[in-house]
Amino acid sequence: MDHLTELENQSVYILREAYKNFKNLAMLWSIGKDSTVLLWLARKAFLGHCPIPLVHIDTSFKIPQMIEYRDRYAKEWGLNLVVGQNKKALDEGMNHEKGRDVCCDALKTQGLLQIMEQEGYTGLILGIRRDEEGTRAKERYFSPRNKDFEWDFKDQPPELWDQFKTTFAEGTHIRIHPLLHWTELNVWEYIEREKIPIIDLYFANKEGRRYRSLGCAPCTGSIESKASNVREIIEELRDTTSSERSGRAQDQESTYAMQKLRAKGYM
Amino acid sequence: MGNNGHKNPQSGKQMKLVIVGHVDHGKSTLVGRLMADTDSLPTGKMDFIKDICDQQGKVFEFAFLLDALEEEQEQGITIDTSQIFFKTEKRPYVIIDAPGHKEFLKNMVTGAANAEAALLLIDAYEGVQEQSRRHGYLLRLLGMKQVAVVVNKMDLVKHDAEVFYKIKAEYTEFLNSMGVEAKEYIPVSAKLGENIAHRSENMTWYQGPTVLEMLDQFKDKLPEVNRPFRLPLQDVYKFDERRILAGRVESGTAKIGDEVIFAPSNKKGIIKSIETWEVENKPTTIEASQSVGITLTEQIFVERGNVATLASDPAIITTTFDANVFWMGKKHLKKGETYLIKLATQNVECEVAKFNKAIDASTLETLPDQDFIAKNDVAELTLRTRQPITFDLFNDIAETGRFVLVDEYDVCGGGIITGFTPLSEIDKFRDEARYRDSHWIKGAVTPDMRAYRNGHQAAMILITGKSGVGKADLAGKLEEKLFHQNFQSYLLDGRNIQVGLGADMDQEKYFSDGEALRRFGEVAKLFVDAGHVVISTSNVFNHEDHSNISLLIEPTPIVEIQVTNNKFPKGKPEVVLTVDEAANHETAVQKVLDYLKEQKILTGHNYSI
Numbered sequence: 001m002d003h004l005t006e007l008e009n010q011s012v013y014i015l016r017e018a019y020k021n022f023k024n025l026a027m028l029w030s031i032g033k034d035s036t037v038l039l040w041l042a043r044k045a046f047l048g049h050c051p052i053p054l055v056h057i058d059t060s061f062k063i064p065q066m067i068e069y070r071d072r073y074a075k076e077w078g079l080n081l082v083v084g085q086n087k088k089a090l091d092e093g094m095n096h097e098k099g100r101d102v103c104c105d106a107l108k109t110q111g112l113l114q115i116m117e118q119e120g121y122t123g124l125i126l127g128i129r130r131d132e133e134g135t136r137a138k139e140r141y142f143s144p145r146n147k148d149f150e151w152d153f154k155d156q157p158p159e160l161w162d163q164f165k166t167t168f169a170e171g172t173h174i175r176i177h178p179l180l181h182w183t184e185l186n187v188w189e190y191i192e193r194e195k196i197p198i199i200d201l202y203f204a205n206k207e208g209r210r211y212r213s214l215g216c217a218p219c220t221g222s223i224e225s226k227a228s229n230v231r232e233i234i235e236e237l238r239d240t241t242s243s244e245r246s247g248r249a250q251d252q253e254s255t256y257a258m259q260k261l262r263a264k265g266y267m
Numbered sequence: 268m269g270n271n272g273h274k275n276p277q278s279g280k281q282m283k284l285v286i287v288g289h290v291d292h293g294k295s296t297l298v299g300r301l302m303a304d305t306d307s308l309p310t311g312k313m314d315f316i317k318d319i320c321d322q323q324g325k326v327f328e329f330a331f332l333l334d335a336l337e338e339e340q341e342q343g344i345t346i347d348t349s350q351i352f353f354k355t356e357k358r359p360y361v362i363i364d365a366p367g368h369k370e371f372l373k374n375m376v377t378g379a380a381n382a383e384a385a386l387l388l389i390d391a392y393e394g395v396q397e398q399s400r401r402h403g404y405l406l407r408l409l410g411m412k413q414v415a416v417v418v419n420k421m422d423l424v425k426h427d428a429e430v431f432y433k434i435k436a437e438y439t440e441f442l443n444s445m446g447v448e449a450k451e452y453i454p455v456s457a458k459l460g461e462n463i464a465h466r467s468e469n470m471t472w473y474q475g476p477t478v479l480e481m482l483d484q485f486k487d488k489l490p491e492v493n494r495p496f497r498l499p500l501q502d503v504y505k506f507d508e509r510r511i512l513a514g515r516v517e518s519g520t521a522k523i524g525d526e527v528i529f530a531p532s533n534k535k536g537i538i539k540s541i542e543t544w545e546v547e548n549k550p551t552t553i554e555a556s557q558s559v560g561i562t563l564t565e566q567i568f569v570e571r572g573n574v575a576t577l578a579s580d581p582a583i584i585t586t587t588f589d590a591n592v593f594w595m596g597k598k599h600l601k602k603g604e605t606y607l608i609k610l611a612t613q614n615v616e617c618e619v620a621k622f623n624k625a626i627d628a629s630t631l632e633t634l635p636d637q638d639f640i641a642k643n644d645v646a647e648l649t650l651r652t653r654q655p656i657t658f659d660l661f662n663d664i665a666e667t668g669r670f671v672l673v674d675e676y677d678v679c680g681g682g683i684i685t686g687f688t689p690l691s692e693i694d695k696f697r698d699e700a701r702y703r704d705s706h707w708i709k710g711a712v713t714p715d716m717r718a719y720r721n722g723h724q725a726a727m728i729l730i731t732g733k734s735g736v737g738k739a740d741l742a743g744k745l746e747e748k749l750f751h752q753n754f755q756s757y758l759l760d761g762r763n764i765q766v767g768l769g770a771d772m773d774q775e776k777y778f779s780d781g782e783a784l785r786r787f788g789e790v791a792k793l794f795v796d797a798g799h800v801v802i803s804t805s806n807v808f809n810h811e812d813h814s815n816i817s818l819l820i821e822p823t824p825i826v827e828i829q830v831t832n833n834k835f836p837k838g839k840p841e842v843v844l845t846v847d848e849a850a851n852h853e854t855a856v857q858k859v860l861d862y863l864k865e866q867k868i869l870t871g872h873n874y875s876i
Contacts, residue, residue: 001556003280003281006280006556009557009558010558012558013501013515016501016513016514016558043545044543045513046504046506047504047506047509047511047560048506048544048545131352137349137350140377157678158374158376158678159377159380159381160376160377160380160381160409160681161380161666161669161671163670163671163678167607167673167675169676
């Protein structure tokens, strides 16, 4: 069995465990490559169907093409799309100039919290990977969050032999991470193999720039690149020495910025 | 904070490694060193960490490269497992740095359970410590086959070969007492980079591999395709017209057309198709480690937890088994409490039937007369489940021979199955029937051919009720009536088995240990296999024995005719007759015949004789 098939089989197993064990389950779709691969894997797991609603947190600052792409494929693939937005914070003028971590917490984390409360989700599937950054490297496939959405990274459940934490107290929820064991390059190799349609912001434009990681327009930088298709991105990644999230300003805000954001419930 | 993972994103099949050992014996330092020496750090990472150290007034340590949490860096101990990607020329690795502090044993277990090979670190200066032994014991319990021992901090003992050999001898003795053998013992200094990626000039007395060379010698874990077929069902999907059974093949292979038996229900079905989405070539076989979806030719009721097996290699089904268990719960594991056992996709309640041996895992000493185990200890014990559970012995098929225990909401223990007891008669009969059916030599005449010729399916009619209600008379009349209608009927009285087949046994024992029932059931099995309608009365059996006979003659139906004046008959009889009704043989027999026709057991002849 080749390594991509092996990764696929493990992720499908996790998605099926999640679907069976959680009555009210949702999957986060950020429109980026990882959550789009996750969506593709869900259709593999459920044999052409996606029985899980897709939640998109709209900060209103997303790059416009992302919203176009989202609406196009939601229609084409017959998805149950649920859009969440922290309207109160936006009405009060929240933006990244108030501080990137403050903005991320309000528009992304609190936006997510609101839609989860509204819809009563007890399980949330996300496309994070261990190789993205240090705190994610310590995650579990099934990772509990308390009533206040907090991640207690000092007291995580044991996870062995693919027996996951599927029982939890009322009011708490579980984050499920089926892509945890994939690397950035695995994701692109899989996109190539499966011919998954990916938003073209990842490909180099005429000015020779592309996005390596997608987020809100003000806080996401593009990189210099000639890679204009999936194959060229794979070639480029094999030689790179910079990290994937180097274009994401919130990560660089301060020492342990990501630990603080994620402990409070950030993706 | 930037990427703490890798420089070059990885492709290819990774080997998963875990690094374990006592707290502060240098696990994180070794991982940091491996990353640095294989040139796996992203640009600026080393400088970034050095800046943090300067800000906090600390001396740079390689461990900081992967201790991502603020607390970990402040306290200088790894709290949770972290995973680091690096590669050698041979292949990519993901290395799991597992904490050595006793408090974080569940995190160590999490790391080690997911790895294919392990490095166990021992500090040359401190020697073998409590967690060195506990981790060694747990590696064995987790089924880890590839272990190398790394003796670190050799610089602190002046690179003395004597120190190394003393530790090697002590730890070898410990491992041997559990029947485990380390692949290699390697003297290193992770801090100075000696014998990690580069050979040490200070330890020319050591001729074995460096750590990197050792890693490249470990073998990939291959899927268990050559073991018996096991497909535990995760779910059944009905999103469209297909009824898809979903699950992951844990071992073995199967193909379209194979007959599968679902344990523990013993229902059977034939694989009709293998369902996929967006796959170019439709597969015709499934094998270990694949997540699959299959359909069956007939719709039978199966659900999550059932395990599909092939008739040639059935799985064990019982309620009582022996296991080696490690415990991570805050509360003790003790008798009288109910726990949830999760084994493959089964969830079943269980309790501890007996503590055979409680063990202190840091010394391997038995804790005498102890009927519980505390956090971080291990035990050999017997578990009993509420309902039958299906599994294999861990040494036969690891994937279906291990389980976790859940206390309230949390996974608190794990274990491997070392033995089992077929406890009750039901278990014995089920095992016997399964073995017999899989070794049964079939003639060329099939049950369908017999049913066509006879004008009826094989069946067993059991007339029940208190003594004196006229069961035997009714049974005789029924046999006679069926015979005159050209059906193959036979009155099989339990007494006839007793005086013939049972003549070799002490008569009291014959009834008390279930042998009467077993012999009766096996004889009945032969008659129904020959296509007959077998008629019997319950004179020699009690009511709950029905289900046992039913097990032995499966899939032949049992039709129970109960003669009683009670408004609430016992069990669920198919036909109920009052004592008066039963006494009127003609109408009573007709009522039974009507029922048999309604159930399509009597179908009528297709030709005239």
